[in-house]
Amino acid sequence: MPDHSTLAAAATHAVSLAAAVCREVQRALEQVKAITKDDKSPVTVADFASQAIVAKVLTDKLGKVILVGEEDSKWLREDGHAPHRAATLAALQTVWEEATEDDLLEAIDVGSGDTHHNGFWTLDPVDGTKGFLRNQQYAIALAYIERGRPVVGALACPNLARNFNADFNHPDRHGTIYTAIRGLGVGETPADDPGAKPVTIKRLDHEEGQPIAICESVESSHSKQDDTARITGYLAGHGHPAGEPARLDSQAKYAVTARGQADAYLRLPTRKDYVERIWDHAAGSLVAIEAGCSVTDIFGNELDFSHGRGLEKNKGVICAPPRVHGLVIGAVEALGIGNDA
Numbered sequence: 090m091p092d093h094s095t096l097a098a099a100a101t102h103a104v105s106l107a108a109a110v111c112r113e114v115q116r117a118l119e120q121v122k123a124i125t126k127d128d129k130s131p132v133t134v135a136d137f138a139s140q141a142i143v144a145k146v147l148t149d150k151l152g153k154v155i156l157v158g159e160e161d162s163k164w165l166r167e168d169g170h171a172p173h174r175a176a177t178l179a180a181l182q183t184v185w186e187e188a189t190e191d192d193l194l195e196a197i198d199v200g201s202g203d204t205h206h207n208g209f210w211t212l213d214p215v216d217g218t219k220g221f222l223r224n225q226q227y228a229i230a231l232a233y234i235e236r237g238r239p240v241v242g243a244l245a246c247p248n249l250a251r252n253f254n255a256d257f258n259h260p261d262r263h264g265t266i267y268t269a270i271r272g273l274g275v276g277e278t279p280a281d282d283p284g285a286k287p288v289t290i291k292r293l294d295h296e297e298g299q300p301i302a303i304c305e306s307v308e309s310s311h312s313k314q315d316d317t318a319r320i321t322g323y324l325a326g327h328g329h330p331a332g333e334p335a336r337l338d339s340q341a342k343y344a345v346t347a348r349g350q351a352d353a354y355l356r357l358p359t360r361k362d363y364v365e366r367i368w369d370h371a372a373g374s375l376v377a378i379e380a381g382c383s384v385t386d387i388f389g390n391e392l393d394f395s396h397g398r399g400l401e402k403n404k405g406v407i408c409a410p411p412r413v414h415g416l417v418i419g420a421v422e423a424l425g426i427g428n429d430a
Contacts, residue, residue, distance in 0.1 A: 091208070093233075093241050093270045096151070100210075100231050100243035101268045103146035105283035106184045107139040107229040108247040108264060111215060113183045114138065115224055115260075125172045132221045133173060136160055137197055138180040139214035139229055144199035145185060145192075147210065155209035157398065158200025159368055166194060204367075204397050208235045213368040217339025220307065224248070225258050228339040232371035237395025240271040242372035246341040247280050253350050257337040267344050267376045275347065275379040290348050292381035295412045302332030304342045304351035316357045316426050323420045343373030346408050347380035353409035353417055357387065358427055364399040370406060383407075383414040387427045 114121060114135040121131045140160050147154045165174050174190065181188050188196075202209060210233050217227030226248055233241040243266065250261035264280030268287065276287025295301070301324060305317055321331045335342075335351040342354045354377075356365070374384045374392055385391055386403035393402045404427055407417050421427060 091151070093273070096233050096241045097243065097268050097270050099147055099150040100233070100241055101266060101278070101283050102150070103143040104229045104231050104243045104245035105266060105280060106142045106146060107214065108245040108266070108280045109184050110138045110142055110180050111135045111221070111227070111229065112247055112264075114180050115221070117180075118224075121176050124176045127173075129222065130173060130176070132215055132218050134177045134180055135221060136215045137162075137165055137173075137177045137193075140200050140212060141177075141181050141188075141193050141196035142184055143212055143214065143229070143231060144196040145188075148199060154199070155202040155206050156200045157202050157204055157209055157211045157368070158197075159213055159366075160197060161201050162194040162197040165197065204234075208233065210234075211368045211371050213340070213366075213372075216369065217341070220248075220338030223258075224260055225307075226337040226339055226341045228341050228344075228373070230340045230368060230372040232368075232375060234367070234371060234394050237393060238271070239371040239375040239394060242269040242375035243267070244269075244340055244344060244372045244376050245280050246339070246344055249341050249344065251277065251279070253348075257335070265344070267347070269372075269375045269379040271375060271379065273379070275376050277348070290376075290380045292347055292349055292377075292410050294381070294410045295352055299352075300330045300332030301352045301413055301416070302335060304335040304337070304346050304354040306342070306356070307336050307338050314357075316424075317355050319424050319426070320355070320417060320420045323424055324416055329416060340369070340373030343377045343408060347377040347382055352413050353407065355408075355417070356406040358405045361429060364401055365403065365406065367394050367398055367400060370400065374406075374408065377408045381411075382409060383411050385414070385418075387418075387421050389418050 213230040221227040229245040247264040248260035269275035387405040
């Protein structure tokens with residue numbers, strides 16, 4: 090099996106360049122819209138360019154890799170999407186100057202790997218589409234999965250400040266990267282200086298009597314927020330008062346919980362047939378676990394990444410330090426949440 094520290098170094102470098110590409114697209118939002126005649130095109134351009142540079146860095150540093158990405162180049166290759174292709178190449182060239190159109194398309198398709206391997210990478214090139222379009226919180230999430238478990242995770246949050254007092258709605262000019270290796274902890278570095286000495290992130294457990302601040306998605310479609318309200322109400326009624334909630338997009342929620350800025354991240358099932366995708370949780374969950382949080386589904390089962398592209402054996406996600414995790418699991422059980430899932 091490959092050395093995890095080597096994989097982590099490559100992953101950190103890859104997501105740092107992807108973060109730089111995404112920042113460049115955000116700086117040129119109106120220009121990209123003008124080129125493509127499409128108001129949602131900036132996130133499309135960022136998705137493709139981000140996946141391309143991650144694939145380029147991983148193959149340069151590690152040789153042939155198996156990468157399960159969210160994108161392939163079929164749509165971008167179509168004649169009608171030439172403006173999107175040109176805008177994506179221009180974004181990619183800000184970090185890969187000599188890249189050609191063929192380089193772009195071939196790199197994107199490195200991400201067309203499958204999960205039928207003992208070890209593979211999985212990538213969400215821009216996690217938090219609407220957060221990206223609002224120039225708020227989003228993430229580039231890259232993880233290496235080995236025998237059904239994430240063992241390396243690199244989570245770039247280009248707009249997330251290291252300062253807890255900063256407003257989630259305003260982009261930070263440095264951003265953060267969290268790099269985790271299973272069993273070895275997690276470090277935090279500035280997204281624009283990934284070579285800086287990492288600051289170790291360690292989550293202290295929640296203490297009796299402290300308010301419990303829940304971290305959830307801005308988009309109500311991503312989690313059943315009325316069930317979140319039922320849980321916080323139940324906990325408050327049993328002597329565990331609610332703190333000020335943290336609302337932000339993407340796997341940055343895992344980072345916010347891991348570093349102690351919130352006490353639980355809840356992603357509750359919105360419908361019976363919904364299956365979470367592996368790239369939406371692999372990197373973030375490992376960051377949280379290595380910081381000292383517990384991460385399971387709503388029934389207390391470990392997230393199982395061994396069933397292809399979906400978390401087929403899990404329902405929802407609960408991420409919290411051990412004490413709060415137990416309280417939330419107890420509330421879910423008492424309220425019967427997920428029993429129809």
